[in-house]
Each structure stands twice: as C-alpha cells, then as structure tokens.
Amino acid sequence: MSRPVEITTPGGLSLVYEQARALPLTDFVLVWRSGAVADGEHAGATRLLARLLRRGPRGLTPARVDETLSSLGARLSIVTARESVRVYGSVLARNTGAFLSLLGRLLCEPALRAKDLARERRRILGELSEEREDDGTLAERHHRAHMFGTHAYGRPIGGHEKSVRGVRRETLQTLHARHYRKGNLFFGISSPHPSAELVAQLDDAFAGAPSGKRALPRLQSLRHRPGRRVRIVQRSGRNQCQLAVGTLGAAKGDPARTALIVGDYAFGGLFSSPLVQEVRGARGWSYSAQSVLRLGQARESWTFWTHPQADRAAACAALELELMERLVACGPSAEDLQLAKRYLIGSRALDIDTAARRTELALEARYEGKPLDWPHGYEGRIRGVKRKAIQEAFERCIDPAAARITAVGDAKLLAQAFEKLPGVTHVEVVQP
Amino acid sequence: QSWVGVGSRDEEPGRTGLAHFFEHLMFVGTERFPPGEFDRELEAIGAEFNAATWTDWTQYYATFRSKELERVLELEADRFANLALGEAQIASEREVVISERRDRVDDDVNGKAGELLFRLAFRKHGYGHPTIGWMKDIRRYDRTGCRAFAKRHYRPGRAALVVAGKLDAQHTLELVQAHYGGLTRARKRPRLRRPEPAQRRERRVTTTLPAEAEKLLIGYKAPAITERDWRVLAVAGDLLLGGRSGSLYRELVLDAELATSAYGSLTPFEQPGLYEVGLSMRPGQSAETALGRVDAAMARLADHGPSQDALERAKARSELALLSSAGGVSGRAEQVGFDVTVLGQPLSLDARIDAYRSVSATDVQRAARAYFRASGRSVVVVKPEPS
Numbered sequence: 001m002s003r004p005v006e007i008t009t010p011g012g013l014s015l016v017y018e019q020a021r022a023l024p025l026t027d028f029v030l031v032w033r034s035g036a037v038a039d040g041e042h043a044g045a046t047r048l049l050a051r052l053l054r055r056g057p058r059g060l061t062p063a064r065v066d067e068t069l070s071s072l073g074a075r076l077s078i079v080t081a082r083e084s085v086r087v088y089g090s091v092l093a094r095n096t097g098a099f100l101s102l103l104g105r106l107l108c109e110p111a112l113r114a115k116d117l118a119r120e121r122r123r124i125l126g127e128l129s130e131e132r133e134d135d136g137t138l139a140e141r142h143h144r145a146h147m148f149g150t151h152a153y154g155r156p157i158g159g160h161e162k163s164v165r166g167v168r169r170e171t172l173q174t175l176h177a178r179h180y181r182k183g184n185l186f187f188g189i190s191s192p193h194p195s196a197e198l199v200a201q202l203d204d205a206f207a208g209a210p211s212g213k214r215a216l217p218r219l220q221s222l223r224h225r226p227g228r229r230v231r232i233v234q235r236s237g238r239n240q241c242q243l244a245v246g247t248l249g250a251a252k253g254d255p256a257r258t259a260l261i262v263g264d265y266a267f268g269g270l271f272s273s274p275l276v277q278e279v280r281g282a283r284g285w286s287y288s289a290q291s292v293l294r295l296g297q298a299r300e301s302w303t304f305w306t307h308p309q310a311d312r313a314a315a316c317a318a319l320e321l322e323l324m325e326r327l328v329a330c331g332p333s334a335e336d337l338q339l340a341k342r343y344l345i346g347s348r349a350l351d352i353d354t355a356a357r358r359t360e361l362a363l364e365a366r367y368e369g370k371p372l373d374w375p376h377g378y379e380g381r382i383r384g385v386k387r388k389a390i391q392e393a394f395e396r397c398i399d400p401a402a403a404r405i406t407a408v409g410d411a412k413l414l415a416q417a418f419e420k421l422p423g424v425t426h427v428e429v430v431q432p
Numbered sequence: 433q434s435w436v437g438v439g440s441r442d443e444e445p446g447r448t449g450l451a452h453f454f455e456h457l458m459f460v461g462t463e464r465f466p467p468g469e470f471d472r473e474l475e476a477i478g479a480e481f482n483a484a485t486w487t488d489w490t491q492y493y494a495t496f497r498s499k500e501l502e503r504v505l506e507l508e509a510d511r512f513a514n515l516a517l518g519e520a521q522i523a524s525e526r527e528v529v530i531s532e533r534r535d536r537v538d539d540d541v542n543g544k545a546g547e548l549l550f551r552l553a554f555r556k557h558g559y560g561h562p563t564i565g566w567m568k569d570i571r572r573y574d575r576t577g578c579r580a581f582a583k584r585h586y587r588p589g590r591a592a593l594v595v596a597g598k599l600d601a602q603h604t605l606e607l608v609q610a611h612y613g614g615l616t617r618a619r620k621r622p623r624l625r626r627p628e629p630a631q632r633r634e635r636r637v638t639t640t641l642p643a644e645a646e647k648l649l650i651g652y653k654a655p656a657i658t659e660r661d662w663r664v665l666a667v668a669g670d671l672l673l674g675g676r677s678g679s680l681y682r683e684l685v686l687d688a689e690l691a692t693s694a695y696g697s698l699t700p701f702e703q704p705g706l707y708e709v710g711l712s713m714r715p716g717q718s719a720e721t722a723l724g725r726v727d728a729a730m731a732r733l734a735d736h737g738p739s740q741d742a743l744e745r746a747k748a749r750s751e752l753a754l755l756s757s758a759g760g761v762s763g764r765a766e767q768v769g770f771d772v773t774v775l776g777q778p779l780s781l782d783a784r785i786d787a788y789r790s791v792s793a794t795d796v797q798r799a800a801r802a803y804f805r806a807s808g809r810s811v812v813v814v815k816p817e818p819s
Contacts (some may be wrong), residue, residue: 025755062686066677071741073748075675075756090756092748119689126692126714129644133541237642239534271459271471281468284527287535307535339475346478349497354759 002355004188004362006372007195011203012211015187016363016372017195020355026096026191027356028089028103031367033184035083036157037216037297038175042167044159047080048120049172054078055116057109062116065106074099080157083216083297084367093192097201104205107180112172124164131158132432135408138233139242139305142430143406146231147246147301152219182206183213188363190355219298222248224402227425228321230418233408233432241313241409243286245320246303247398252295252368256393258381263390264293266332266340267323268304273336274323279306285316302398310409314417317405321421324400331391344382408432433594433762434492434508435769438585440565441487441558441703442624446572449565450581452485453529453573458492459483460521462514465507467521473507480762487559488702489773495762498597502607508593509611512586517575526573533564541643542710545814552635553651553706553810557628559699588612589620592772596765628704636811645692647814648719650726651706652803654698658775660787662698664799667791669696669707670746671738672729677745680729688725690717702774706810707803719813730804737797750788754781 004018020027039045054076055062069076073092078085087107091099131137141156148154158164185206189198224247250260268275268291279289286306294300304324308316332340352358352375365374401423407414411429419427439451461467474481479496494504537543547562554560564570593612595604631653655661672680673696684691691711699705711722738746757763758781771778779787 023755023759025752025759063677063682066675066682067741067745070675070677070745070749073752075749075752090752092752092755119686122689122714123685123692126645129715130692130712132644133642135539235642238539240531240539270475272468272475277468280528281524284524285531287528287532307531309531309534339472343475343478346476346497346500347480349478350480350495353761356759 004359004372005195006362006366007199009199009203011207012182013185013187013202013206014366015189015199015202016359016366017188017198018190018355018359019192019194020190021192022355024093024192026091026093026099026189026193027359028087028091028099029188029360029363030087031186031188031363032085032087032179033213033216033367034085034175034179035081035216036155037083037152037219038179039152039155039159040217042159042171043155043163044124044157045167045171045175046085047158048117048124048164048167049175050078050080050085051120051124052112052116052172053106053110055113055120056111057105058111060105065102068102072099072102076103082153082157096191096193096198100201100205104208108206108208110176112169112176114169117169117172121164121167124158125161128158128161128164135235135238135242138235138432139244139406139408142231142233142408143244143246143303143404146229146406147248147404148222151222152217153296153298153300179214180209181212181214182209183211185209186363186367188359190359216297219296221251221299224248224399226402228401228403228405228421228423230405230407230421230424230427232411232414232418232427232429233406234411234429235408235432236410238310238409240307240309241407241414243306243308243313243317244303244406245317245324245403246301247400247403249293249300249302250295250393250397251299252297254295254393254397256389256396257295259385259389259393260293260295260397262337262340262344262382262385263327263332263394264291264302265344266336266390267291267327270340270343272339275304275320278319278323279316285309285312310413313407313409313414314421317407317418318421321400321403324398324403328391328394328398328400331387331394334387337387337390341382341385345379348378433494433765433769434512435592435594435773436490436586437488437590437623437773438490439486439488440561440563442585443558443561443565444624446569447577448561448569449529449563450573450577451490451585452563452565453525453570454578454581455483455485455490455492456525456529457517457521457578458511458515460516460518460525462510462516464510464514470507470511473503477503479504486563489770491766491769493762493766498599501595501599501604505607505611512591513615515582517578519575522573522575522578526570529564529570530567533567533570537562537564538567541641541647541814544641545647545649545812548637548639549649549651549708549810549812550706552637552812553631553653554628556626557703558624558626559628559701559703559705584621587618587620588615589618592769594765594769594772596768597761631808634806634809634811636813638813638815640815640817643814643816645715645816646713646717646719648709648711648713648722649812649814650709650723651810652805653808654705654707654803656703656705657700658702661799661802663787664791664795665707665803666698667743667746667750667788668733668796668799668804669698670749671733671742671796672696673709674746674749679742680726683729684711684722684725689714690722690725700770700774723811727806730800734797734800734804737793740793743791743793743796747788747791751785754784754788
C-alpha cells in the first residue's frame with residue numbers, strides 16, 4: 001500500500017500528497033486554521049465568510065462559478081467547523097489544473113460583494129428558521145448552550161438570528177485577512193497526476209495567499225459546576241423527546257486522549273456496548289443510542305444521545321446517569337474493553353482503504369502538529385490502553401454529579417419526572 | 433453484502449413494514465449465535481455492518497479485512513438459515529421500530545410530508561405505503577407473521593451474495609459453497625403484482641404541520657430504472673435541480689430567493705416510480721408561487737430542450753458522481769448488489785458512464801414532455817401550524 005508524502009512547495013505551501021491511480025479522479029481537501037471559535041462576538045461570521053467565498057472572486061459571478069465547476073465535473077464544499085474550515089473538492093482528473101486555478105481565485109481574491117452578503121444573510125436566516133423544525137438539530141444547539149453557556153463552544157457555528165444580522169462586510173474582510181495565510185493552510189491531494197505537476201499548479205493557483213500564520217484564539221477551559229441541571233426545550237405535540245445527557249469532557253491535548261477514545265467506544269460506540277444494550281437492546285426505548293466524545297483545543301464534551309418516548313424520558317436519563325456513574329467508578333468491564341480495542345484496531349483498515357482517506361488522515365495529523373506518520377502508530381496506541389487508565393481518565397474528566405441534561409419535547413409531559421431525578425438541582429423550560 | 437429481492441412493495445395491506453421489521457430481526461440471533469453474539473462477533477473483527485430496506489430490496493452489508501471473510505460468511509449463512517425468532521426479541525424490536533418511526537416520520541415534518549406524497553401518488557401499488565410501515569401495522573407484528581414472511585421471501589432464488597475486495601476468486605467460491613451449499617434450491621415465487629392504474633389528473637393535498645414555513649412536494653410519475661428513459665429523466669432532473677447550477681435551483685433558491693432549499697430526486701425503483709421535487713420555502717413565501725415557477729421551468733425544458741452547454745455540464749456531474757461512488761470497496765459491492773437485484777445483471781462503470789453520455793438534448797426534451805406533466809403529478813403543500 002502506498003503512503004502519503006509531505007511536500008513543502010517552492011511557494012511555501014504545505015501539501016500532503018498520494019498518487020492514486022485507481023480512478024481518473026482527483027480528491028482535494030484543504031484544512032484551514034480558522035473556524036467558528038474565531039467568530040468572537042459575531043457568532044456565525046466564519047460560516048458566512050465561507051458561504052461568500054463560494055460566491056466568487058472579483059470578476060466572476062456566482063452563477064459563472066457554479067457553471068464552471070459543473071463543466072469541469074467538479075464538486076466543491078466549504079464546511080465550517082468549530083476549530084477549522086474545511087474545503088472538500090473532487091474533480092475529473094483531466095480537469096485538475098483548471099479546478100485548482102478556480103479554487104485559488106475563490107479563496108485568494110474573494111469579492112465579498114455587499115449584494116452577495118445580503119443574499120447569503122437572508123438565506124442563512126431562512127435556514128436558521130427551518131432548523132427549528134428539526135428536534136435533533138434543536139437538541140444539539142441547546143445542549144451546547146446548556147453545557148458551555150457563553151464560552152465559544154456554546155455558540156452555534158451558524159450563529160443566531162441577531163448575530164447573523166449584525167455581521168458587516170468589514171467583519172468578513174478582517175476575518176479573511178487575519179486567518180487566510182499560507183501558514184494556516186494545509187493541503188491534501190490524491191490524484192493520478194504526479195506530484196511535480198500538482199505542486200506547480202498549486203503554487204500558481206495560491207500564489208496570491210499572503211504569507212505568515214495566525215493562531216486561533218486561545219480558549220479558556222471550563223470547570224464542572226456541581227449539580228445536575230435540566231433544560232427542556234418546549235415542543236408541543238411531540239410523541240417522544242430528543243434527549244442529551246452529558247458533561248464536560250477533555251481537550252485534544254489530554255495525555256489520556258487514547259484511553260478516553262477507547263473508553264467511549266467501550267461504553268457507547270458499538271451495538272454491543274452497554275449504553276446501546278441497556279437502552280435499545282434490553283428495553284427497546286430508543287432506536288438510536290450512542291455516546292459522543294468530542295475533543296477540542298480546550299475541554300470539550302461527552303454526551304449520550306437517545307430519543308425515548310416522552311413518558312420514559314426521565315427513566316432513560318436516570319439509567320444513562322447510572323451507567324455513567326458506574327463507568328467513572330469502575331471503568332469498562334474487561335470484556336467491553338477488549339471488544340472496543342479489537343473493533344478499533346480491526347476497523348482501521350476501512351479508514352485507510354483509499355488514497356483519499358489516507359491523505360486526509362495524514363493531513364489531520366499535520367494540522368494537529370503531529371508527525372506525518374502519526375496514523376501508523378494508531379494500532380500500538382490502542383493496544384496499549386489499560387482498563388485502569390480509562391477509569392482514571394474518566395474519573396478525572398467526567399463528573400456525573402455535574403451532568404447537563406437537555407430534552408426537546410413537551411414540557412407538560414417531561415418536567416415533573418425530570419425534577420425527581422436524583423441530584424437534579426434545577427429544571428428550566430425554554431422556547432426553541 | 434447480502435441482497436434479498438423483497439421490500440415494502442411486496443407487503444399486503446395490514447402487514448406494512450414487515451420487510452423492514454424482518455431486517456431488524458435478522459440481527460437477533462440463532463441457536464448457534466445467541467442474541468447479541470452476531471453483533472459482538474462482527475465488532476470483534478472490526479467490521480462496519482448494518483442493513484437497509486426500501487421498496488424493492490433488503491440489503492445487509494459488512495465491510496471488513498479480507499482475511500476475515502470466512503468468519504463473516506459463516507455468520508451470514510447461519511442467520512439466513514437458522515434465525516431464532518423469540519417472542520421477547522420480537523417485542524423488544526417492535527418497540528425499537530416504533531421509536532424509529534416516531535423519530536423519522538411522526539415527529540419529523542419532512543418525513544411526514546414525504547409519506548403523504550407517496551400515499552397520494554400510489555393508490556394501489558405497494559410503493560404507496562411507507563417502508564417503515566403504518567404504526568397500527570407495526571404494533572401487530574407477531575412471530576407467526578414474521579415466520580410466514582421469511583418462508584415466503586427469504587429463499588435462495590431471491591437472494592444475491594456479493595463479495596468484493598482483494599480476494600482469490602476460486603478460494604472465495606469454495607468458501608461460499610462450504611457455507612451456503614447446504615441450502616436447498618427453492619422455487620422462485622412471483623412477486624406480488626399490484627399495477628398502479630394510469631393517473632389522468634393532478635392529485636393535490638394541503639396539510640398543516642408544525643413547520644416554520646411552507647413546503648412543497650411534487651411527485652411526477654416516472655419510468656422504472658430498467659427503462660432507458662430513466663437515465664434520460666435523471667439528466668433532465670439534474671439540469672433543473674442538480675446542485676447550484678441546476679436552472680430551477682438557481683432560480684428558486686439563489687435568484688428569486690423563494691426557497692431555502694430545493695432538491696430533485698428520481699426514485700431508483702424496479703417499477704415505475706416518481707421524480708420528486710421538494711422545496712422548503714423561506715418564511716413568508718408561498719408554495720403556490722413556487723409551483724408556478726416549477727411549471728414554467730419544466731415547460732421551458734419541454735418546449736426548447738436544454739442548451740448543449742447545460743447538457744454537457746449535467747453529464748460531467750453524472751460522470752463525477754459515478755466515479756466517486758466507485759472509490760471504495762463497499763460502494764462497488766453496493767452497486768453490483770443493486771444491479772443484480774433490481775436490473776438483473778451487473779453493469780460496468782464504463783457502461784454506466786456511457787449510458788449518461790449517450791443522452792441527447794432531443795432525448796431530454798422528449799422526456800420532459802412525457803413525464804413533467806401536471807396531469808401525472810401529485811402535489812403536497814405543507815402549511816405551518818398557526819403559532
């Protein structure tokens with residue numbers, strides 16, 4: 001199996017590249033050090049900027065951009081995450097040069113036209129309104145606000161109506177100038193074309209990117225606040241509720257990062273794991289049940305997601321809290337741990353079965369400041385995790401007594417039962 | 433991957449959702465691998481696995497390292513032959529499916545609107561009821577019904593096994609023979625036939641749901657995927673709503689700013705299905721106005737056909753989509769499984785790309801005239817509940 005290589009181009013760009021001969025297709029990814037944490041007081045500004053980049057550079061209308069991409073047989077998406085912006089593209093290999101050239105113009109010379117800003121703003125406001133229809137999206141948004149409050153992690157990536165209305169063209173120009181720098185751009189390409197050809201095309205396309213780099217704002221790490229708090233997001237006429245039970249978790253740089261990842265899988269990442277077995281297998285309470293461990297630059301979260309019937313929601317939350325307490329006190333069972341490790345090691349083959357996937361993994365490592373071959377040490381790191389290390393990591397990072405519970409559903413059916421949950425100090429009902 | 437030629441279109445009234453429910457039951461265990469053991473065994477080898485059911489088929493898939501093939505075949509063959517259906521598992525799985533239905537349909541505006549559209553468009557054919565089934569039917573599932581379903585539909589003549597990856601073909605066939613060779617050949621029973629009578633007038637329903645703005649769903653009667661016109665209509669649909677350069681998408685979402693989102697989707701069904709158009713209106717915008725724009729755009733395509741540039745762009749997008757889906761081993765296996773189950777034989781990637789390349793502007797114009805007709809469509813208008 002071939003492996004990605006790292007190239008610093010003569011123009012000073014960082015590229016991870018692997019030649020891929022299986023299909024006449026070029027896959028492209030750019031991880032840009034930016035993201036919603038850079039929004040400051042203008043929640044949603046980075047996402048709005050990403051949308052406007054897609055609308056074209058000076059001298060090219062949005063319609064022309066879309067038509068050009070289509071005629072090249074290309075797909076392009078710009079995704080704003082919390083701590084990065086990711087540009088994904090695929091193009092028929094014969095059109096790779098033209099695609100890179102267009103992409104360079106989109107990112108280096110954005111027009112950021114006032115007319116386009118007004119249009120995108122109206123569109124995002126429509127989408128924010130539509131998001132209120134979806135209980136899962138509402139649960140995610142409210143749970144983050146419940147957990148993180150005014151911290152940058154508590155702000156929605158897309159912003160909210162007031163903040164989006166307040167974003168000015170100058171805000172976007174400043175954001176672009178501050179973060180769009182060569183040292184903040186990490187390119188990954190898998191393609192049938194040889195690297196020399198791509199390097200020349202990439203340098204040519206991105207020659208206009210200013211040099212230098214800019215770190216993301218340093219985020220404060222939150223501490224647990226004691227007491228279990230419940231937030232009910234009122235939705236009348238619902239048969240069931242979207243339920244999130246979680247606590248603050250850990251940062252990417254936590255020394256026990258691998259132990260936490262393995263522990264999360266052992267607890268709620270597999271069909272056979274205790275969370276899924278207890279909630280879905282034994283009781284049939286929720287079609288889906290899973291735990292999600294997020295790791296950020298600062299301390300992130302650990303959350304269990306289920307959607308039980310309203311009259312079982314409090315019982316489901318109680319069961320999840322009990323399982324959380326047990327994990328923190330005792331760690332996973334030897335059997336659950338063994339299974340999670342075997343799964344994580346065995347399934348790795350599926351993460352590296354195409355050049356595009358291998359390239360993205362290597363690129364991710366570089367973005368995090370790790371060596372290019374960091375992904376190759378994966379199996380050894382997983383194998384080395386001990387049960388005791390997991391228990392200690394969860395005991396240090398997770399506090400079940402400070403859990404935050406968010407339920408989207410009918411408060412009339414939910415509130416009383418949640419008030420009776422052990423350790424609950426506060427129940428509030430909010431509007432979506 | 434195991435593909436079984438049974439889906440929700442094969443279900444009798446009163447027993448809707450049984451194909452999907454049985455898909456869930458295929459994970460409950462056998463005498464040899466008691467409940468939970470199947471999942472544990474696959475997870476222990478690092479397999480990604482799950483299943484899916486739609487109108488024409490049920491698919492079970494597992495992706496894993498090649499060296500684990502024999503273990504997977506052993507597990508897969510065992511559950512196809514020796515599934516143990518206990519009352520307790522059926523009761524628990526019934527609750528899970530009720531929860532799934534609530535999540536995806538009853539508490540979901542788009543899920544509910546989609547269900548309404550298909551019910552409106554298909555009055556007799558099995559495509560008219562939801563794959564997950566009506567709630568009243570789900571509540572009635574029992575062991576006898578499930579066993580009868582399995583006996584009728586889970587037969588060797590109805591199933592296809594697809595193995596893709598870096599493998600020795602001869603050795604793989606020997607392994608398949610070793611694990612599946614004990615199955616007895618069964619007579620292939622014909623599938624339930626309930627042809628949909630021709631639709632001669634537009635059908636329309638207006639409903640109120642907990643939405644933030646109006647929604648519009650339109651279903652135009654469309655050809656089966658086995659017909660050449662299916663690909664022609666796919667190109668026509670792509671010209672209108674294939675991403676941001678689709679003319680109708682651009683008009684409704686980007687230029688006139690009537691809708692927040694718009695999609696077009698052609699059902700890949702073995703029998704005649706729908707070309708579905710879905711719009712989420714911006715707050716305060718009316719679905720009725722958007723319908724007028726949809727009509728005008730379709731009339732333009734039917735009257736003048738596409739420009740050569742637009743057609744070439746649509747073909748380039750199709751080529752990209754086909755190449756992208758062939759990138760991983762599971763995508764390739766899925767394509768073969770679908771082809772064998774629905775089309776009767778696998779198609780090569782080149783043949784697939786050539787089929788799109790051969791579509792002409794005249795073809796598109798003819799298909800737009802034939803299928804984008806008001807008399808052959810069903811329309812669902814969703815109005816927000818008063819706050």
